[in-house]
Amino acid sequence: MLRKNRKTGRLKIADWRVSSLLFLLLLTGLAACNGRESAWPRIQQEGVLRVGLDPTYPPFEVDTGGELSGLDVDLAQAMGADLGLDVAFSYFGYDGLYDALATEQVDVLLSALVIDPARREDFAYSEPYFNAGQILIVRQGETAVTSMTDLANRTLAVELGAQSHVEALEWSRKLAGLTVQPYTTPEEALTAVLQGEADAALVDGINGRLFLRDNPGLTYTANPVTVEPYALVVRIEDSELLDHLNDSLARLQSSGELDAIIAKWLGE
Amino acid sequence: MTRPAYKSGLRLFTLALILTFLRPAPLLVTPGPPQTVVTQHPILGTHTRLTDEVEEWKIKRSLELVREMGAPWIVEFFPWAYYAAEDGSYAWGHPDMVVAHAAAQGLQVVARLGLTPEWARPPDTPLTYLDESAYDDFAAYAAAFADRYRGRVSAVIVGNEPNLSYEWGYRPTSPADYVALLKEVYTAVKAANPDMQVLAGALAPTLEPEGSPWGLNDLAYLQGMYDAGAAGYFDGLAVHAYGLTFPPEAEPGPDILNFRRVELVRQVMVDNSDADKDIYITETGWNDHPRWTLAVRPAQRIQYTLDALQYAETHWPFVKMVAIWAFRFPAPQKSYMDYYTLVTPEFVKKPIYEALQEYAQEK
Structure with missing residues (x-):
């Protein structure tokens, strides 16, 4: 031609x-x-959204004596209610989640999964619903430290060997006088800030918020230091389902329900 | 008015010529002057992952960092399928590069050999499938490797985790078949280079019982190897010794997978009058993924790793080397595997690297 x-x-x-x-x-x-049909017509017809998760990761999903609970569980239920669907949960090991989705054992994964660009050939991610990246935690009322760049000539507490420790060491090469002080656990690092041994702590968004929930003397700065977005995952051909999930997330976001669910499990 | 075609062609040619000269010259990377590993703990090693590393400067930088950490050993994978053609020719370019840089950094290399080329296995079989029809071809590759890297590679490992079905071409594992392979490879390698150490294994720690589709208990498998006459066909045994969630001092037991399972493996060797041979721990370590159920906290990972090295040095005179899995991946794996590494793909040293470096210099 x-x-x-x-x-x-x-x-x-x-x-x-x-x-x-x-x-x-x-x-x-x-x-x-690729021989696969969109899952959305079947989901609508059956009225059930099949959700896969690994129930070993509190506070996002954990099975305690046969009772499933957590942030992701509440979010799935809220999205199901918003879409007029029942939600059926299936358990898989963390390393088997994507295989379970690929083999159509479930329609969607909702299990604190970080968006992985390398998987985008076979899977599609929703808009993020939570950022688990590193956050900077300071004492309530602290005004001199609002971001990492304010930490020159100050002491930053981290969990020994954790990703925040690696991140802090990188910052210490750029910031004059930044002392990185490692502690055995994130709780010890945060306690050091509370007790005035350190000016700030760099910890992941989950451990940090959990500690803050029970220790009102601390707060976190406005902008996260790193981004680790959690999202729902569907098979690549399920763009129709993904659209509905994203629409539902947006509605939960604008209604304040998503923030309420996050606050319930991780504090305000 | 139509522009003559040759003028357009001339312009394109001129543009291409200019772009050629504007393009920066390729980075010249040379092994550099010979270096020496400074360490107080010559047992320390690490499993590098340079097989899929394309850029030479990254290969060099990785091996520099291994040396600077104070580890005199690396374990590296040299896949048969990547280098060998059916006509018997080999593409040695990449392994030459890795071995040259390792030698320049003063590192001893333990080479893991494996993965079957398509031409040497039946259609629709996986890369890990190797049956007796191609044992001689694999032995020829191992011999050529041993000959080529004489004096620069210390040992070769014949295959990887043959007691796992996945690593045995998704077939039932068979110690007798593996020993048949070992005999061919050992004989060929020794004929090509008598100084090359031939290591059997590396056995994967597993509790799978006889008849399991997934594999066979490493202790039973090793006994099966001796029953099949393996003793005369390997110089040392490669073993994988992961700590999982246990501290390194945790008592071993036949139904437990932990670091000291090495002692049970050793006992099988002793029981078979093979106590003179060394064990090479070609993979070990702890993982600090935040949510993998077999992981520990990052601080525990550091402490357990240091304690494991000290334990091996103090209690295991039969262990020649302890290689930590894995030094660095060329790109993020986006899974729990990233939490085994000592250095990030961007060459950022993790705190565990610094701890090992400090340990290597302490008496």
């Missing part, structure tokens, strides 16, 4: 249109060839 103009050697515009159309048809055909 691609003919060259014998005089100019250039392809005719009309021919390009035809070839572009063919290319699009080819892409559509390839997409259809």
Whole structure:
């Protein structure tokens, strides 16, 4: 179909249109060839959203004596209610979650999973619903430290060997006089701030918020230091389901219900 | 008016020429002058992952960091499937690069050999599938490797975790079949380079019983190897010794997987009158993934790793090397595997690296 103009050697515009159309048809055909149908019509028909999770990660999901609870569990229930669906949970090991989704044992994963760009060929992620990245925690009323750049000539507490420790060491190469003080646990690092041994602590968003929930003398700065976004995961062909999940998340966000669920498990 | 076609072509040629000269020259990386590993603990090693590392400067930088950490040993994977063609020729470019840089840094190399090329296995079989029809081909590769890297590679490991079905081409594991392979490889390697140490294994710690589709208990498998006549066909035994959630001093037991399971492996060797051979721990370590059920806290990981090295040095004179899995991956794995490493893909040293470096210099 691609003919060259014998005089100019250039392809005719009309021919390009035809070839572009063919290319699009080819892409559509390839997409259809994966042999899978969208899960959304079946979910609507059955009225059940099948959610996969690994119930060993409190406070996001944990099974205590047969009773499942956690932030992700509440979020799934809230989204189910918003979409007019019942929610059926299935348990998998952490390393088996994506396989369970790929083999259509569940419709969606909601299990504190971080968006992984390398998996985007086979899976699609929702908008993030929580950032578990590193946060900077200071004493209530602290005004001199509002970000990492304010930590020159100050002491920063971290959990020994944790990702926050690596991050802090990187900052110490850029900030003059920043002392990185490691502690055995995140709780000890945060206690050091509470007791005035350190000016701030850098910890992950989960441990940090859990500690703050029970220790009102501390607070965290406005902007997270790193980003580790948790999202729902669906199979790549389930774009219709993903649209509905994203719409539902947006409604829960604007109604304040998402923040209420997060606050329930991690504090305000 | 139509522009003559040759003028357009000339412009394109000129542009390409300019771009060629504007492009920066490729980075020249050389092994550099010979270095020496300074360490008080020559047992320390680490399993590098340079097989899929493309850029030479990253290979060099990785091995520099290993030396600077004070580890005189590396374990590295040299897949048969990557380098060997059916006509018997080999593409040695990448392994040459890795071995040259390791030698320049003063590192001893233990080479893990494995993965079967497509031409040497039946259709639709995985890379880990190797049956007796290709044992001689694999032995030829191992011999060529041993000959080529004479004096620069200390030992070769024949395969990897053959007591796991996954590593045995998704077939039932068979100590007798593995020993048949070991015999061919050992004979060929020794003929090519008598100084090359041939290591059997590396056995994976597992409790799988006889008949399990997943694998076979490492202790039973090793006994099966001796029953099949393995003793005369390996110089040392490679073992994987993961601590999982246990501290390194935790008592071993036949139904427990922990660091000191090495002692049970050793007992099988002693029971088979093979106590003179060394054990090489080619993978060990603890994991500090925040949610993997077999992980520990980061501080525990550091302490357990240091304690494990000290324990091995103090109590296990039969252990030649303890290699920590894994030094660094070329790219993030986005799984719990990232939490085994000592250095990030961007070459940021983790605190465990610094702790090991400090340990290596302490008497």
